[in-house]
Amino acid sequence: MTPVSVYDEKPWLARYPEGQPGSITCEHPDMVALFRATVARHGDRDALRYFDGRITYRELDVLSDALAAGLLADGFTAGERVAIFVQNDPQYVIALLGTWKAGGIAVNVNPMNRERELRLILTDSGASVLVTLEGLYRDVAAAVVGDTAVRTVLTTSELDHQTRRDLRILADVERIGAAAGTVDLGALLERFRGQRPPTVSPAPDDTAVLTYTSGTTGPPKGAMNTHANLVFSAHTYRGFCGLGPDDVVLGVAPLFHITGLVAGVAVAMLLGAPLVLFHRFEPAAVVDLVRAERPTFTVGSITVFIALMNAPNADPDALRSLTRIWSGGAPIPPSTVTAFQELYGQTIHNVYGLTETTSPSHCTPRDADPPVDETSGALSVGVPVYDTIVRIVDENGRELPPGEVGEIVTTGPQVVKGYWNKPEETAAALPDGTLHTGDVGYMDADGWFYVVDRKKDQINAGGYKVWPREVEDVLYEHPAVREAAVVGVPDPYRGETVKAFVSLRPGTSATEEELIAFAKDRMAAYKYPRQVEFLDDIPKTASGKLLRRELKVRTQ
Structure with a gap:
């Protein structure tokens, strides 16, 4: 791959699809027009396959x-x-x-x-x-x-x-x-x-979907994914992943999540391809469905593919049809990619993006092998996609050269126009339409990007984003809890999981199992803490602010 600097005013000169380097042309201005065109061309094709339903x-x-x-x-x-x-x-x-x-x-x-x-x-x-x-x-x-x-x-x-x-x-x-x-x-x-x-x-800039995300600060807020955002991202997947109308899309990512919406629904609509659905993920059932429906393309979190490797009915021929696999939402250990390839004979490519980038801002081209970060052992998340400018900046917004670590800042047609009814949050995260991702990383000399860490305390549990304050607020509802602080800790399956540090009120008692069950009843399954450690006092600054960074050190 030719080294390319993303610090000039040109978009990434992607070489996909062949013969069309540079910008990508979207045939339709909105998702309704895109769907109508597909119905006109491919009306008799399967749009949805749901078990034996068509x-x-x-x-x-x-x-x-x-x-x-x-x-x-x-x-x-x-x-x-x-x-x-x-x-x-x-x-x-x-x-x-x-x-x-x-x-x-x-x-x-x-x-x-x-x-x-x-x-x-x-x-x-x-x-x-x-x-x-x-x-x-x-x-x-x-x-x-x-x-x-x-x-x-x-x-x-x-x-x-x-x-x-x-x-x-x-x-x-x-x-x-x-x-x-x-x-x-x-x-x-x-x-x-x-x-x-x-x-x-709909006008291209009309909001198509509100997708709720914690983003980099505060409680969940509705990212306004526009019709143009969705159309562009669907075309991005088609081009970078080499997809066509003969493909079959496996909807393994949750459809409420931006990845499932774009890489599943929008891509299938653009291609006129079938989208295979199965209500909820169950590894053995998915293996059976892949055998039966012969899907060719999917995007999911790495935990999905780990689960498929451990399915009781896994065998080398089970996923033979899935020749185009991408994974995003959480770091991918190179060892997992190798193990998956040894079992199923298929390669897992990396893709990176956020709700605010309507899924992909970076992608590993289908015929490329991403390099590995020598320091962390992490795979590159890919290169910027069509018409997308990505910069690494320091705390003062100064652009950093290749190899230096800073915040990832993205501009492109897939970036949302803001957050629903939240002008202050929009101005903070998207000044002049440029997304400050809150993710920390760097670009190497060849234009490959690596995500090193998150700028804030957000926890990434198997691709799901967890805001510590939300978990803490639930724990504070328990009558025995005096103080609570939540951090992300390493987890071999989910990449990161939720751990709570708790101090109890004098004269009260509670067990780890009790607090976990208490939170589980009140939160989505990916949010509640899997671990609870009791402390006499939670470390704080002089102003009373919880020192989560000290707690994270205790877990290392």
């Missing part, structure tokens, strides 16, 4: 039209928000497209969220419609929606759109039915089937 692009068009018509008949207006609170089910894609066709903004909600977390997102986004699984409504949302602006709740079942009832994933699922005050999504789609909503043409 939905073609033409049928997906009909279903999403019906949802849009139903929303509009209920008084939905342009710019309103629809929160989507499901797993990796076909209903996610139907709800996403239906929202866009009604002129709305989709709000991605992690299905692992509990009441407090769901309430925060619904309140912040001002969502007027919630699409959710029957079980999630019963267990979580029913206690929340009355306190928010939600006026319509559409419930659905993970048993819809298939008949196989996979023994590893869906065997224990029972139909609950629409609860009082909710509307069955399937019944609504049948009622409005055949109706076409008025044609909408």
